[in-house]
Amino acid sequence: MAGDPYKELGVARNASADEVKKAFRKLAKDLHPDKNPGDKAAEERFKRVTAAFDLLGDKDKRAKFDRGEIDADGREQFRGFGGGGPGGFSGFGGAGGPGGRAGFENIDLDELFGMFGGQGRQRGARDFTPKGQDIRATLEISLEDSITGATRRIQFSDGRTLDVAIPKGAGDGQVIRLRGQGAPGRMGEAGDALIELKIAKHPLYRREGADLEMDLPISVPDAVLGGKVTVPTPEGRVSMTVPAGSNSGKVLRLKGRGGHAGGKRGDLLARLVVTLPEPQDEALTKFAEEWRTKRPYKP
Structure with a gap:
C-alpha cells in the first residue's frame, strides 16, 4: 500500500x-x-x-x-x-x-x-535480501512409505503441485526442504517449500520408537503343536515359526523388520492371539467337553 x-x-x-x-x-x-x-x-x-x-x-x-x-x-x-x-x-x-x-x-x-x-x-x-517467503505444508505418508521411501505428490493452496521424494527411513515430523519452491521474490529469487512429514496411523502396526508391534492371530493347532505361520511386514510377508505350546500374549520378534528412529532400524514384535475357528467346529467343541471333564485345569 x-x-x-x-x-x-x-x-x-x-x-x-x-x-x-x-x-x-x-x-x-x-x-x-x-x-x-x-x-x-x-x-x-x-x-x-x-x-x-x-x-x-x-x-x-x-x-x-x-x-x-x-x-x-x-x-x-x-x-x-x-x-x-x-x-x-x-x-x-x-x-x-x-x-x-x-x-x-x-x-x-x-x-x-x-x-x-x-x-x-x-x-x-x-x-534483508529480496528472497521470497518460505511456505510450509504438511504431508501425510504411510508407515510403509517412511520405511521403504517413496515419491508422493502434494498440492498447495495456490494450485501448484510438487512431487516430494520421501527418503528411506523418514521420521515422523521430519522436514524436507524444497529449495526455490516457495513464494516468488521481488527480484526473482523464490523462497523454499518446507514439507513436514506426518506418518499416518496404521491399521495393523503400533509404533514404539523404532519397533513396531502387532497382534498375530494363530490357530489352536499351531498354538498347541507349533508350526510355520505367515507374518505381514511393511516390506512384504515372511514366514515365522511358532513354538509348540504357545499361549496368547507370547511375543515373537522379527529382527530388523520394524521402523526407523535415531538412524537405526527396529524390530517387528508379533503378539500371538490364539483364535478359535468361526463358525464353531463341532469336533473341537466335543473335544473340549471331554477334556474339561477328564483333564480339568485352571490357567
Whole structure:
C-alpha cells in the first residue's frame, strides 16, 4: 500500500539523519520476523519500514525525494506539467534503483540483529535480501512409505503441485526442504517449500520408537503343536515359526523388520492371539467337553 516514508518511520520531514536512524533501529527490532514469527502484519510493516530507511537513510536520495525529483521507490518523477510532490511509497525492495541498498551503510547490522540468535551480520544480511517467503505444508505418508521411501505428490493452496521424494527411513515430523519452491521474490529469487512429514496411523502396526508391534492371530493347532505361520511386514510377508505350546500374549520378534528412529532400524514384535475357528467346529467343541471333564485345569 502506498504511504509516506517519513510517516512509516514516524519522524518529521526535518528530522536529522541520527533521528531517522534511531527511529529505524527501534522499529526494526520491534518488527523483525524472528521476534514476531507467523505475524504477517508485523512482517509487512517491517518491509515498509526497511524500504523507508533505504530511501531516507541515504543523504542524496532523501534530498531528491524532498525536492520531488524521485518518488518513494527511487523512480524519477515526470514533471513536464508542473507536478512536483513526492510519489507514493510502495514498500520493500524498491528504493534506490541501481543504487540498491546504499542506505544501510549508516547502520551497524551486527549490532542491530545481534539480538536475533547472535548471528550478527550474516543473519542480518540474509534477512534483508529480496528472497521470497518460505511456505510450509504438511504431508501425510504411510508407515510403509517412511520405511521403504517413496515419491508422493502434494498440492498447495495456490494450485501448484510438487512431487516430494520421501527418503528411506523418514521420521515422523521430519522436514524436507524444497529449495526455490516457495513464494516468488521481488527480484526473482523464490523462497523454499518446507514439507513436514506426518506418518499416518496404521491399521495393523503400533509404533514404539523404532519397533513396531502387532497382534498375530494363530490357530489352536499351531498354538498347541507349533508350526510355520505367515507374518505381514511393511516390506512384504515372511514366514515365522511358532513354538509348540504357545499361549496368547507370547511375543515373537522379527529382527530388523520394524521402523526407523535415531538412524537405526527396529524390530517387528508379533503378539500371538490364539483364535478359535468361526463358525464353531463341532469336533473341537466335543473335544473340549471331554477334556474339561477328564483333564480339568485352571490357567
